Amino acid sequence: MRLYTAEEMGSADRAAQEMGITGRILMERAGVGMATLALERFSPRRAVAVCGGGNNGGDGFVVARELHRAGVEVEVVASKETYRGDPEANLRALRALGIRVVGPEGLEGVLSGAELVVDALLGTGFSGEVREREAAMIRQINASPAPVLAVDVPSGVDGSTGEVRGAAVRADLTVCAHAIKVGCVVSPGREHAGRVAVVDIGIPPGAEVEPSVVLNDAASLAGLIPRTAEPAHKYSAGALLVVAGSRAMTGAAVMTVAGAQRAGCGIVFLVTAAGAAPLLDARLTEAIVEGAPEDAAGHMGEEALDAVLGRAGRASAVVVGPGLGVGEGGRRLVEGILREVEAPVLLDADAITNLAGSGALARREAPAVITPHAGELGRIMGAGAREISASRLRCAREAARRHRCCVLLKGSDTIVVEGDRAAVNPTGHVALATAGTGDVLSGVIGALLSRGVEPYDAARAGAWAHGRAARLWLEETGWPAESLIATDLLSHLPRAFAELLGNSPEAEGPAAPGSGAG
Ligand SMILES: NC(=O)C1=CN([C@@H]2O[C@H](COP(=O)(O)OP(=O)(O)OC[C@H]3O[C@@H](n4cnc5c(N)ncnc54)[C@H](OP(=O)(O)O)[C@@H]3O)[C@@H](O)[C@H]2O)[C@@H](O)CC1
Numbered sequence: 063m064r065l066y067t068a069e070e071m072g073s074a075d076r077a078a079q080e081m082g083i084t085g086r087i088l089m090e091r092a093g094v095g096m097a098t099l100a101l102e103r104f105s106p107r108r109a110v111a112v113c114g115g116g117n118n119g120g121d122g123f124v125v126a127r128e129l130h131r132a133g134v135e136v137e138v139v140a141s142k143e144t145y146r147g148d149p150e151a152n153l154r155a156l157r158a159l160g161i162r163v164v165g166p167e168g169l170e171g172v173l174s175g176a177e178l179v180v181d182a183l184l185g186t187g188f189s190g191e192v193r194e195r196e197a198a199m200i201r202q203i204n205a206s207p208a209p210v211l212a213v214d215v216p217s218g219v220d221g222s223t224g225e226v227r228g229a230a231v232r233a234d235l236t237v238c239a240h241a242i243k244v245g246c247v248v249s250p251g252r253e254h255a256g257r258v259a260v261v262d263i264g265i266p267p268g269a270e271v272e273p274s275v276v277l278n279d280a281a282s283l284a285g286l287i288p289r290t291a292e293p294a295h296k297y298s299a300g301a302l303l304v305v306a307g308s309r310a311m312t313g314a315a316v317m318t319v320a321g322a323q324r325a326g327c328g329i330v331f332l333v334t335a336a337g338a339a340p341l342l343d344a345r346l347t348e349a350i351v352e353g354a355p356e357d358a359a360g361h362m363g364e365e366a367l368d369a370v371l372g373r374a375g376r377a378s379a380v381v382v383g384p385g386l387g388v389g390e391g392g393r394r395l396v397e398g399i400l401r402e403v404e405a406p407v408l409l410d411a412d413a414i415t416n417l418a419g420s421g422a423l424a425r426r427e428a429p430a431v432i433t434p435h436a437g438e439l440g441r442i443m444g445a446g447a448r449e450i451s452a453s454r455l456r457c458a459r460e461a462a463r464r465h466r467c468c469v470l471l472k473g474s475d476t477i478v479v480e481g482d483r484a485a486v487n488p489t490g491h492v493a494l495a496t497a498g499t500g501d502v503l504s505g506v507i508g509a510l511l512s513r514g515v516e517p518y519d520a521a522r523a524g525a526w527a528h529g530r531a532a533r534l535w536l537e538e539t540g541w542p543a544e545s546l547i548a549t550d551l552l553s554h555l556p557r558a559f560a561e562l563l564g565n566s567p568e569a570e571g572p573a574a575p576g577s578g579a580g
Protein backbone atom coordinates (compact mmCIF):
# COMPACT_ATOMS: atom_id res chain seq x y z
CA MET A 63 0.00 0.00 0.00
CA ARG A 64 1.40 3.38 -1.09
CA LEU A 65 1.86 6.37 1.24
CA TYR A 66 2.29 9.86 -0.22
CA THR A 67 3.19 13.24 1.21
CA ALA A 68 1.47 16.35 -0.15
CA GLU A 69 4.51 17.08 -2.29
CA GLU A 70 4.64 13.55 -3.73
CA MET A 71 0.91 13.67 -4.50
CA GLY A 72 1.46 17.01 -6.21
CA SER A 73 4.21 15.52 -8.40
CA ALA A 74 2.03 12.57 -9.42
CA ASP A 75 -0.81 15.00 -10.13
CA ARG A 76 1.39 17.21 -12.35
CA ALA A 77 2.79 14.20 -14.21
CA ALA A 78 -0.75 12.89 -14.84
CA GLN A 79 -1.79 16.30 -16.18
CA GLU A 80 1.21 16.35 -18.52
CA MET A 81 -0.11 13.06 -19.88
CA GLY A 82 -3.40 14.78 -20.68
CA ILE A 83 -5.42 13.74 -17.63
CA THR A 84 -6.71 17.10 -16.46
CA GLY A 85 -7.23 18.25 -12.88
CA ARG A 86 -10.95 18.34 -13.61
CA ILE A 87 -10.93 14.63 -14.48
CA LEU A 88 -8.98 13.77 -11.30
CA MET A 89 -11.34 15.84 -9.16
CA GLU A 90 -14.38 14.20 -10.77
CA ARG A 91 -13.06 10.70 -10.13
CA ALA A 92 -12.06 11.59 -6.55
CA GLY A 93 -15.50 13.02 -5.75
CA VAL A 94 -17.43 10.19 -7.42
CA GLY A 95 -15.36 7.54 -5.60
CA MET A 96 -15.77 9.27 -2.25
CA ALA A 97 -19.54 9.66 -2.69
CA THR A 98 -19.83 5.95 -3.52
CA LEU A 99 -18.05 5.08 -0.27
CA ALA A 100 -20.19 7.58 1.66
CA LEU A 101 -23.36 5.88 0.41
CA GLU A 102 -22.03 2.38 1.07
CA ARG A 103 -20.75 3.05 4.57
CA PHE A 104 -23.24 5.58 5.97
CA SER A 105 -26.48 5.43 3.87
CA PRO A 106 -27.33 9.02 4.87
CA ARG A 107 -30.73 10.57 4.14
CA ARG A 108 -29.42 14.07 4.92
CA ALA A 109 -25.82 15.19 4.40
CA VAL A 110 -23.81 18.38 4.70
CA ALA A 111 -20.64 19.02 2.69
CA VAL A 112 -18.34 21.61 4.27
CA CYS A 113 -16.11 22.88 1.48
CA GLY A 114 -13.00 25.08 1.61
CA GLY A 115 -11.60 27.39 -1.04
CA GLY A 116 -9.14 25.00 -2.73
CA ASN A 117 -9.29 21.70 -4.60
CA ASN A 118 -10.22 19.82 -1.43
CA GLY A 119 -13.38 21.92 -1.42
CA GLY A 120 -13.74 21.16 -5.14
CA ASP A 121 -13.74 17.44 -4.36
CA GLY A 122 -16.41 18.16 -1.75
CA PHE A 123 -18.62 19.88 -4.34
CA VAL A 124 -18.45 16.75 -6.53
CA VAL A 125 -19.31 14.53 -3.54
CA ALA A 126 -22.33 16.76 -2.82
CA ARG A 127 -23.52 16.55 -6.45
CA GLU A 128 -23.22 12.75 -6.44
CA LEU A 129 -25.04 12.36 -3.12
CA HIS A 130 -27.83 14.59 -4.45
CA ARG A 131 -28.05 12.45 -7.58
CA ALA A 132 -28.44 9.37 -5.33
CA GLY A 133 -31.44 10.99 -3.62
CA VAL A 134 -29.70 12.28 -0.48
CA GLU A 135 -30.91 15.64 0.79
CA VAL A 136 -27.69 17.68 0.59
CA GLU A 137 -26.70 21.12 1.79
CA VAL A 138 -23.34 22.69 1.08
CA VAL A 139 -21.28 25.15 3.09
CA ALA A 140 -18.80 27.05 0.91
CA SER A 141 -16.14 28.81 2.99
CA LYS A 142 -15.10 31.32 0.30
CA GLU A 143 -17.09 34.05 -1.39
CA THR A 144 -15.42 33.61 -4.77
CA TYR A 145 -14.05 30.47 -6.39
CA ARG A 146 -11.85 29.89 -9.42
CA GLY A 147 -10.99 27.04 -11.77
CA ASP A 148 -12.31 23.50 -11.23
CA PRO A 149 -13.90 24.17 -7.82
CA GLU A 150 -15.77 27.13 -9.35
CA ALA A 151 -17.08 24.98 -12.19
CA ASN A 152 -18.29 22.32 -9.77
CA LEU A 153 -19.90 24.91 -7.50
CA ARG A 154 -21.77 26.32 -10.50
CA ALA A 155 -23.11 22.82 -11.25
CA LEU A 156 -24.46 22.56 -7.70
CA ARG A 157 -26.31 25.86 -8.06
CA ALA A 158 -27.75 24.79 -11.41
CA LEU A 159 -29.12 21.65 -9.75
CA GLY A 160 -30.82 23.75 -7.09
CA ILE A 161 -28.64 22.46 -4.25
CA ARG A 162 -28.62 24.92 -1.35
CA VAL A 163 -25.23 26.56 -0.76
CA VAL A 164 -24.63 28.70 2.32
CA GLY A 165 -21.63 30.55 3.79
CA PRO A 166 -19.76 29.63 7.02
CA GLU A 167 -22.34 31.53 9.09
CA GLY A 168 -24.95 28.98 7.99
CA LEU A 169 -22.93 25.95 9.15
CA GLU A 170 -24.52 25.55 12.57
CA GLY A 171 -28.02 25.63 11.08
CA VAL A 172 -27.41 23.01 8.38
CA LEU A 173 -25.57 20.65 10.76
CA SER A 174 -28.70 20.00 12.83
CA GLY A 175 -30.37 16.91 11.51
CA ALA A 176 -27.44 15.89 9.28
CA GLU A 177 -26.74 12.17 9.12
CA LEU A 178 -23.35 12.65 7.51
CA VAL A 179 -20.83 15.51 7.41
CA VAL A 180 -18.41 15.57 4.49
CA ASP A 181 -15.29 17.44 5.62
CA ALA A 182 -13.77 19.06 2.52
CA LEU A 183 -12.46 22.18 4.20
CA LEU A 184 -8.67 21.66 4.05
CA GLY A 185 -6.62 18.99 2.29
CA THR A 186 -3.01 18.56 1.29
CA GLY A 187 -2.70 22.30 0.55
CA PHE A 188 -2.79 22.99 4.28
CA SER A 189 0.05 22.97 6.80
CA GLY A 190 0.77 24.82 10.02
CA GLU A 191 -1.99 26.20 12.19
CA VAL A 192 -5.58 26.64 11.05
CA ARG A 193 -6.79 30.26 10.90
CA GLU A 194 -9.50 31.17 13.40
CA ARG A 195 -12.35 31.30 10.88
CA GLU A 196 -11.71 27.72 9.72
CA ALA A 197 -10.90 26.58 13.28
CA ALA A 198 -14.38 27.70 14.37
CA MET A 199 -15.89 25.63 11.55
CA ILE A 200 -13.82 22.60 12.59
CA ARG A 201 -15.03 22.91 16.19
CA GLN A 202 -18.63 22.99 14.93
CA ILE A 203 -18.08 19.85 12.82
CA ASN A 204 -16.55 18.06 15.82
CA ALA A 205 -19.45 19.09 18.02
CA SER A 206 -21.99 17.57 15.61
CA PRO A 207 -23.23 14.06 16.50
CA ALA A 208 -23.25 13.03 12.81
CA PRO A 209 -20.49 10.76 11.48
CA VAL A 210 -17.77 12.56 9.53
CA LEU A 211 -16.21 11.50 6.24
CA ALA A 212 -13.00 13.45 5.62
CA VAL A 213 -11.97 14.14 2.04
CA ASP A 214 -8.30 13.14 1.53
CA VAL A 215 -7.13 14.20 5.00
CA PRO A 216 -9.02 15.41 8.09
CA SER A 217 -9.01 19.22 7.98
CA GLY A 218 -6.35 20.65 10.28
CA VAL A 219 -4.06 17.59 10.01
CA ASP A 220 -0.81 18.10 8.09
CA GLY A 221 -1.13 15.51 5.32
CA SER A 222 2.63 15.05 5.03
CA THR A 223 3.49 14.57 8.71
CA GLY A 224 0.38 13.86 10.79
CA GLU A 225 1.10 16.95 12.87
CA VAL A 226 -1.82 18.87 14.39
CA ARG A 227 -1.06 22.37 15.70
CA GLY A 228 -4.54 23.60 16.51
CA ALA A 229 -8.07 22.54 15.67
CA ALA A 230 -8.49 19.43 13.52
CA VAL A 231 -11.49 17.42 12.40
CA ARG A 232 -12.10 14.05 14.05
CA ALA A 233 -13.32 11.82 11.24
CA ASP A 234 -14.91 8.39 11.29
CA LEU A 235 -13.62 7.63 7.81
CA THR A 236 -10.98 9.39 5.74
CA VAL A 237 -11.03 8.70 2.02
CA CYS A 238 -7.71 9.49 0.36
CA ALA A 239 -7.39 10.25 -3.34
CA HIS A 240 -5.03 7.81 -5.08
CA ALA A 241 -2.74 7.05 -2.08
CA ILE A 242 -3.02 7.15 1.71
CA LYS A 243 -1.56 10.42 2.91
CA VAL A 244 1.28 10.01 5.43
CA GLY A 245 -0.60 12.26 7.87
CA CYS A 246 -3.45 9.73 8.07
CA VAL A 247 -1.21 6.99 9.52
CA VAL A 248 1.20 8.96 11.74
CA SER A 249 -0.07 10.13 15.16
CA PRO A 250 -1.72 12.40 16.09
CA GLY A 251 -3.19 12.65 12.55
CA ARG A 252 -3.86 8.93 12.70
CA GLU A 253 -6.28 9.34 15.59
CA HIS A 254 -8.12 12.09 13.66
CA ALA A 255 -8.47 10.03 10.49
CA GLY A 256 -10.54 7.14 11.84
CA ARG A 257 -10.71 4.35 9.28
CA VAL A 258 -8.79 5.06 6.10
CA ALA A 259 -9.79 4.14 2.55
CA VAL A 260 -8.38 4.98 -0.86
CA VAL A 261 -10.13 5.79 -4.13
CA ASP A 262 -8.57 5.36 -7.52
CA ILE A 263 -8.64 8.70 -9.34
CA GLY A 264 -7.01 7.62 -12.59
CA ILE A 265 -3.35 8.52 -12.02
CA PRO A 266 -1.48 6.46 -14.64
CA PRO A 267 1.39 4.19 -13.48
CA GLY A 268 3.93 6.33 -15.34
CA ALA A 269 3.04 9.32 -13.13
CA GLU A 270 3.98 7.58 -9.85
CA VAL A 271 6.83 8.96 -7.76
CA GLU A 272 9.13 7.16 -5.29
CA PRO A 273 7.56 7.61 -1.80
CA SER A 274 9.74 8.86 1.08
CA VAL A 275 7.72 6.98 3.72
CA VAL A 276 6.48 3.43 3.23
CA LEU A 277 3.68 1.54 4.93
CA ASN A 278 5.25 -1.41 6.74
CA ASP A 279 2.81 -4.01 5.44
CA ALA A 280 3.48 -7.72 4.97
CA ALA A 281 4.08 -7.26 1.24
CA SER A 282 6.87 -4.74 1.90
CA LEU A 283 8.56 -7.28 4.22
CA ALA A 284 8.39 -10.23 1.85
CA GLY A 285 11.62 -12.21 1.71
CA LEU A 286 13.37 -10.37 4.56
CA ILE A 287 13.14 -13.14 7.17
CA PRO A 288 15.77 -15.79 6.47
CA ARG A 289 14.78 -19.43 6.63
CA THR A 290 17.29 -21.44 8.61
CA ALA A 291 19.44 -23.38 6.17
CA GLU A 292 19.83 -27.11 6.69
CA PRO A 293 21.72 -28.69 8.31
CA ALA A 294 21.30 -26.06 11.02
CA HIS A 295 23.52 -25.56 14.05
CA LYS A 296 22.31 -23.59 17.06
CA TYR A 297 24.86 -20.86 16.34
CA SER A 298 24.05 -20.73 12.64
CA ALA A 299 20.44 -19.87 13.58
CA GLY A 300 21.72 -16.76 15.39
CA ALA A 301 23.34 -16.27 18.79
CA LEU A 302 22.02 -13.34 20.79
CA LEU A 303 23.48 -11.76 23.91
CA VAL A 304 20.91 -10.01 26.12
CA VAL A 305 22.25 -7.63 28.78
CA ALA A 306 19.27 -6.97 31.01
CA GLY A 307 17.77 -7.10 34.47
CA SER A 308 18.84 -5.96 37.92
CA ARG A 309 18.36 -7.34 41.40
CA ALA A 310 14.89 -5.77 41.71
CA MET A 311 13.87 -6.03 38.03
CA THR A 312 13.89 -9.53 36.59
CA GLY A 313 10.71 -9.72 34.51
CA ALA A 314 12.04 -7.47 31.76
CA ALA A 315 14.97 -9.82 31.16
CA VAL A 316 12.61 -12.82 30.99
CA MET A 317 10.40 -11.15 28.39
CA THR A 318 13.35 -10.08 26.24
CA VAL A 319 14.93 -13.53 26.22
CA ALA A 320 11.61 -15.28 25.55
CA GLY A 321 10.80 -12.85 22.71
CA ALA A 322 14.14 -13.64 21.09
CA GLN A 323 13.59 -17.39 21.43
CA ARG A 324 10.18 -17.19 19.78
CA ALA A 325 11.62 -15.11 16.95
CA GLY A 326 13.84 -18.01 15.95
CA CYS A 327 17.13 -17.28 17.68
CA GLY A 328 19.29 -20.43 17.97
CA ILE A 329 20.84 -19.60 21.31
CA VAL A 330 20.37 -16.78 23.83
CA PHE A 331 22.92 -15.75 26.46
CA LEU A 332 21.78 -13.49 29.29
CA VAL A 333 24.23 -11.42 31.30
CA THR A 334 22.42 -9.97 34.31
CA ALA A 335 23.12 -8.55 37.77
CA ALA A 336 24.60 -11.20 40.08
CA GLY A 337 21.71 -10.86 42.52
CA ALA A 338 19.16 -11.62 39.81
CA ALA A 339 21.05 -14.46 38.15
CA PRO A 340 19.92 -17.48 40.27
CA LEU A 341 16.23 -16.65 39.84
CA LEU A 342 16.60 -15.93 36.11
CA ASP A 343 18.65 -19.08 35.57
CA ALA A 344 15.84 -21.13 37.08
CA ARG A 345 13.16 -19.42 35.00
CA LEU A 346 14.97 -19.39 31.66
CA THR A 347 15.58 -23.07 31.08
CA GLU A 348 16.64 -22.68 27.43
CA ALA A 349 19.00 -19.71 27.93
CA ILE A 350 22.55 -19.50 29.26
CA VAL A 351 22.49 -17.15 32.24
CA GLU A 352 25.51 -15.48 33.78
CA GLY A 353 25.66 -13.13 36.78
CA ALA A 354 27.88 -10.06 36.51
CA PRO A 355 29.12 -7.74 39.29
CA GLU A 356 26.44 -5.36 40.58
CA ASP A 357 26.58 -2.13 42.60
CA ALA A 358 24.87 -1.38 45.91
CA ALA A 359 21.58 -0.71 44.11
CA GLY A 360 21.75 -4.12 42.43
CA HIS A 361 22.52 -2.62 39.00
CA MET A 362 25.24 -3.68 36.59
CA GLY A 363 27.84 -0.94 36.06
CA GLU A 364 31.17 -0.63 34.32
CA GLU A 365 32.47 -3.61 36.37
CA ALA A 366 30.06 -5.84 34.40
CA LEU A 367 31.70 -4.93 31.09
CA ASP A 368 34.24 -7.78 31.16
CA ALA A 369 31.50 -10.39 31.58
CA VAL A 370 29.48 -8.77 28.79
CA LEU A 371 32.40 -8.58 26.37
CA GLY A 372 33.38 -12.18 27.16
CA ARG A 373 29.94 -13.36 26.01
CA ALA A 374 29.66 -10.82 23.18
CA GLY A 375 32.55 -12.56 21.42
CA ARG A 376 30.26 -15.56 20.78
CA ALA A 377 27.16 -13.54 19.83
CA SER A 378 26.07 -12.26 16.44
CA ALA A 379 23.98 -9.44 18.02
CA VAL A 380 23.51 -7.80 21.42
CA VAL A 381 20.41 -6.35 23.12
CA VAL A 382 21.03 -4.02 26.07
CA GLY A 383 18.63 -2.27 28.38
CA PRO A 384 15.44 -3.88 29.73
CA GLY A 385 15.40 -3.67 33.53
CA LEU A 386 19.04 -2.50 33.59
CA GLY A 387 18.49 0.45 35.93
CA VAL A 388 19.42 4.07 35.42
CA GLY A 389 22.64 5.65 36.66
CA GLU A 390 26.23 6.66 36.00
CA GLY A 391 27.50 3.06 36.18
CA GLY A 392 24.88 1.96 33.69
CA ARG A 393 25.87 4.79 31.37
CA ARG A 394 29.51 3.66 31.40
CA LEU A 395 28.46 0.06 30.75
CA VAL A 396 26.35 1.04 27.74
CA GLU A 397 29.08 3.32 26.41
CA GLY A 398 31.60 0.50 26.78
CA ILE A 399 29.37 -1.89 24.84
CA LEU A 400 28.86 0.63 22.05
CA ARG A 401 32.62 1.22 21.89
CA GLU A 402 33.82 -2.41 22.03
CA VAL A 403 31.16 -4.61 20.38
CA GLU A 404 31.41 -5.03 16.62
CA ALA A 405 28.17 -7.02 16.21
CA PRO A 406 24.88 -5.08 15.80
CA VAL A 407 23.70 -3.62 19.13
CA LEU A 408 20.10 -2.81 20.05
CA LEU A 409 19.51 -0.36 22.90
CA ASP A 410 16.17 -0.27 24.67
CA ALA A 411 14.62 1.22 27.80
CA ASP A 412 17.18 2.15 30.51
CA ALA A 413 20.08 1.80 28.08
CA ILE A 414 18.59 4.68 26.06
CA THR A 415 17.88 6.78 29.14
CA ASN A 416 21.46 6.17 30.32
CA LEU A 417 22.75 7.77 27.12
CA ALA A 418 21.11 11.18 27.67
CA GLY A 419 23.76 13.77 26.83
CA SER A 420 26.24 11.15 25.57
CA GLY A 421 27.76 11.13 22.09
CA ALA A 422 28.55 7.38 22.23
CA LEU A 423 25.93 6.35 19.67
CA ALA A 424 27.00 8.94 17.11
CA ARG A 425 30.65 7.89 17.55
CA ARG A 426 29.90 4.19 16.92
CA GLU A 427 30.72 2.94 13.42
CA ALA A 428 29.12 -0.54 13.69
CA PRO A 429 25.32 -0.99 13.34
CA ALA A 430 23.02 0.15 16.14
CA VAL A 431 19.26 0.24 16.68
CA ILE A 432 17.40 2.12 19.41
CA THR A 433 13.78 1.35 20.31
CA PRO A 434 12.53 4.26 22.45
CA HIS A 435 9.03 5.39 23.30
CA ALA A 436 8.41 9.15 23.10
CA GLY A 437 9.68 9.79 26.64
CA GLU A 438 12.92 7.88 26.11
CA LEU A 439 13.55 9.55 22.76
CA GLY A 440 12.92 12.90 24.43
CA ARG A 441 15.66 12.16 26.98
CA ILE A 442 18.35 11.67 24.34
CA MET A 443 17.07 14.56 22.21
CA GLY A 444 16.83 17.06 25.05
CA ALA A 445 13.08 17.41 24.56
CA GLY A 446 9.89 16.50 26.35
CA ALA A 447 7.69 13.50 25.49
CA ARG A 448 4.99 15.94 24.42
CA GLU A 449 7.23 17.64 21.90
CA ILE A 450 8.26 14.27 20.45
CA SER A 451 4.63 13.07 20.29
CA ALA A 452 3.57 16.19 18.39
CA SER A 453 6.16 15.64 15.61
CA ARG A 454 6.89 11.92 15.63
CA LEU A 455 8.19 11.54 12.10
CA ARG A 456 10.37 14.65 12.23
CA CYS A 457 11.82 13.72 15.64
CA ALA A 458 12.55 10.10 14.65
CA ARG A 459 14.34 11.34 11.54
CA GLU A 460 16.30 13.91 13.50
CA ALA A 461 17.31 11.30 16.12
CA ALA A 462 18.49 8.86 13.42
CA ARG A 463 20.56 11.60 11.83
CA ARG A 464 22.04 12.98 15.04
CA HIS A 465 22.80 9.60 16.66
CA ARG A 466 23.69 7.86 13.36
CA CYS A 467 21.61 4.76 14.03
CA CYS A 468 18.34 3.08 13.18
CA VAL A 469 15.48 4.48 15.30
CA LEU A 470 12.26 2.63 16.09
CA LEU A 471 9.89 5.07 17.79
CA LYS A 472 7.22 3.07 19.60
CA GLY A 473 3.55 3.98 19.47
CA SER A 474 0.28 2.84 17.95
CA ASP A 475 1.97 4.03 14.72
CA THR A 476 5.47 2.66 15.36
CA ILE A 477 7.90 4.52 13.09
CA VAL A 478 11.20 3.06 11.85
CA VAL A 479 13.83 5.41 10.39
CA GLU A 480 17.33 4.89 9.11
CA GLY A 481 19.09 7.49 6.99
CA ASP A 482 16.62 8.63 4.33
CA ARG A 483 14.34 5.62 4.78
CA ALA A 484 11.19 5.72 6.91
CA ALA A 485 8.38 3.24 7.49
CA VAL A 486 5.15 3.40 9.49
CA ASN A 487 3.93 0.14 10.99
CA PRO A 488 0.20 -0.58 10.69
CA THR A 489 -0.12 -3.66 12.95
CA GLY A 490 0.12 -1.80 16.27
CA HIS A 491 -2.79 -2.00 18.68
CA VAL A 492 -3.85 -0.35 21.95
CA ALA A 493 -3.62 -3.81 23.53
CA LEU A 494 0.18 -3.42 23.38
CA ALA A 495 0.11 -0.53 25.84
CA THR A 496 0.93 -2.81 28.78
CA ALA A 497 4.06 -3.65 30.77
CA GLY A 498 6.62 -5.93 29.17
CA THR A 499 5.53 -5.73 25.54
CA GLY A 500 8.48 -3.44 24.75
CA ASP A 501 10.89 -6.01 26.23
CA VAL A 502 9.42 -8.70 23.97
CA LEU A 503 9.89 -6.38 20.98
CA SER A 504 13.57 -5.79 21.73
CA GLY A 505 14.10 -9.55 22.00
CA VAL A 506 12.35 -10.14 18.70
CA ILE A 507 14.39 -7.52 16.85
CA GLY A 508 17.57 -8.74 18.55
CA ALA A 509 16.86 -12.26 17.29
CA LEU A 510 16.44 -11.00 13.73
CA LEU A 511 19.69 -9.01 14.00
CA SER A 512 21.46 -12.14 15.27
CA ARG A 513 20.16 -14.02 12.24
CA GLY A 514 21.80 -11.51 9.91
CA VAL A 515 18.85 -9.29 9.04
CA GLU A 516 20.05 -5.70 8.60
CA PRO A 517 18.93 -3.20 11.28
CA TYR A 518 16.25 -1.30 9.32
CA ASP A 519 14.64 -4.52 8.10
CA ALA A 520 14.95 -6.25 11.50
CA ALA A 521 13.23 -3.31 13.20
CA ARG A 522 10.46 -3.22 10.59
CA ALA A 523 9.83 -6.97 10.59
CA GLY A 524 9.99 -7.09 14.39
CA ALA A 525 7.44 -4.30 14.75
CA TRP A 526 5.13 -5.95 12.25
CA ALA A 527 5.26 -9.41 13.86
CA HIS A 528 4.93 -7.99 17.38
CA GLY A 529 1.74 -6.08 16.49
CA ARG A 530 0.40 -8.96 14.45
CA ALA A 531 0.90 -11.34 17.40
CA ALA A 532 -1.30 -9.08 19.55
CA ARG A 533 -3.98 -9.00 16.87
CA LEU A 534 -3.88 -12.79 16.45
CA TRP A 535 -4.31 -13.20 20.21
CA LEU A 536 -7.30 -10.81 20.18
CA GLU A 537 -8.87 -12.65 17.24
CA GLU A 538 -8.35 -16.04 18.81
CA THR A 539 -9.51 -15.30 22.35
CA GLY A 540 -12.16 -12.66 21.63
CA TRP A 541 -11.05 -11.15 24.96
CA PRO A 542 -10.92 -7.40 25.62
CA ALA A 543 -7.74 -5.63 24.51
CA GLU A 544 -7.05 -4.49 28.09
CA SER A 545 -6.66 -8.13 29.15
CA LEU A 546 -3.62 -8.82 27.01
CA ILE A 547 -0.41 -9.38 28.99
CA ALA A 548 3.02 -9.38 27.39
CA THR A 549 3.40 -13.16 27.82
CA ASP A 550 0.39 -13.66 25.50
CA LEU A 551 2.48 -12.31 22.64
CA LEU A 552 4.96 -15.15 23.00
CA SER A 553 2.48 -17.85 22.06
CA HIS A 554 1.33 -15.90 18.98
CA LEU A 555 4.65 -14.66 17.63
CA PRO A 556 5.32 -17.93 15.77
CA ARG A 557 2.08 -17.58 13.80
CA ALA A 558 2.86 -13.95 13.01
CA PHE A 559 6.26 -15.01 11.66
CA ALA A 560 4.66 -17.85 9.74
CA GLU A 561 2.57 -15.26 7.91
CA LEU A 562 5.68 -13.27 7.02
CA LEU A 563 7.45 -16.40 5.81
CA GLY A 564 4.36 -17.29 3.80
CA ASN A 565 4.84 -13.99 2.03
CA SER A 566 8.43 -14.72 1.19
CA PRO A 567 9.17 -15.34 -2.51
CA GLU A 568 11.30 -18.33 -1.36
CA ALA A 569 8.39 -19.84 0.57
CA GLU A 570 8.17 -23.53 -0.15
CA GLY A 571 4.60 -24.11 0.98
CA PRO A 572 1.43 -22.36 -0.18
CA ALA A 573 1.10 -18.70 0.81
CA ALA A 574 -0.72 -17.90 4.05
CA PRO A 575 -4.44 -17.26 3.46
CA GLY A 576 -5.17 -13.67 2.58
CA SER A 577 -1.50 -12.77 2.36
CA GLY A 578 -1.76 -11.84 -1.28
CA ALA A 579 1.63 -13.42 -2.00
CA GLY A 580 2.35 -14.46 -5.52
N1 LIG B 1 -3.03 17.01 -6.05
C1 LIG B 1 -3.82 16.09 -6.64
O1 LIG B 1 -3.36 15.25 -7.35
C2 LIG B 1 -5.26 16.10 -6.42
C3 LIG B 1 -5.80 16.83 -5.38
N2 LIG B 1 -7.08 16.70 -5.06
C4 LIG B 1 -7.63 17.41 -3.94
O2 LIG B 1 -7.06 18.67 -3.78
C5 LIG B 1 -6.57 18.83 -2.46
C6 LIG B 1 -5.43 19.78 -2.49
O3 LIG B 1 -5.94 20.97 -3.01
P1 LIG B 1 -5.19 22.36 -2.91
O4 LIG B 1 -3.79 22.18 -3.25
O5 LIG B 1 -5.97 23.32 -3.69
O6 LIG B 1 -5.23 22.70 -1.36
P2 LIG B 1 -6.42 22.55 -0.27
O7 LIG B 1 -6.10 21.36 0.55
O8 LIG B 1 -7.75 22.64 -0.86
O9 LIG B 1 -6.11 23.82 0.65
C7 LIG B 1 -6.15 25.10 0.11
C8 LIG B 1 -7.20 25.90 0.83
O10 LIG B 1 -6.87 25.92 2.21
C9 LIG B 1 -6.79 27.26 2.66
N3 LIG B 1 -5.76 27.32 3.69
C10 LIG B 1 -4.45 27.07 3.57
N4 LIG B 1 -3.82 27.22 4.73
C11 LIG B 1 -4.76 27.57 5.63
C12 LIG B 1 -4.72 27.88 7.03
N5 LIG B 1 -3.58 27.85 7.73
N6 LIG B 1 -5.88 28.16 7.66
C13 LIG B 1 -7.03 28.20 6.96
N7 LIG B 1 -7.13 27.95 5.61
C14 LIG B 1 -6.00 27.63 4.98
C15 LIG B 1 -6.50 28.08 1.47
O11 LIG B 1 -6.99 29.35 1.68
P3 LIG B 1 -6.20 30.64 1.11
O12 LIG B 1 -4.88 30.64 1.82
O13 LIG B 1 -6.07 30.43 -0.34
O14 LIG B 1 -7.07 31.78 1.50
C16 LIG B 1 -7.24 27.34 0.37
O15 LIG B 1 -8.59 27.74 0.34
C17 LIG B 1 -6.27 17.44 -2.00
O16 LIG B 1 -6.26 17.30 -0.62
C18 LIG B 1 -7.39 16.65 -2.66
O17 LIG B 1 -8.55 16.71 -1.86
C19 LIG B 1 -8.01 15.85 -5.83
O18 LIG B 1 -9.00 16.68 -6.37
C20 LIG B 1 -7.44 15.05 -6.94
C21 LIG B 1 -6.07 15.28 -7.34
Ligand SMILES: [K+]
Pocket residue numbers: 118181182183184185212213214215216217
Ligand atom coordinates in the same frame (compact mmCIF):
# COMPACT_ATOMS: atom_id res chain seq x y z
K1 LIG C 1 -10.52 17.51 4.37
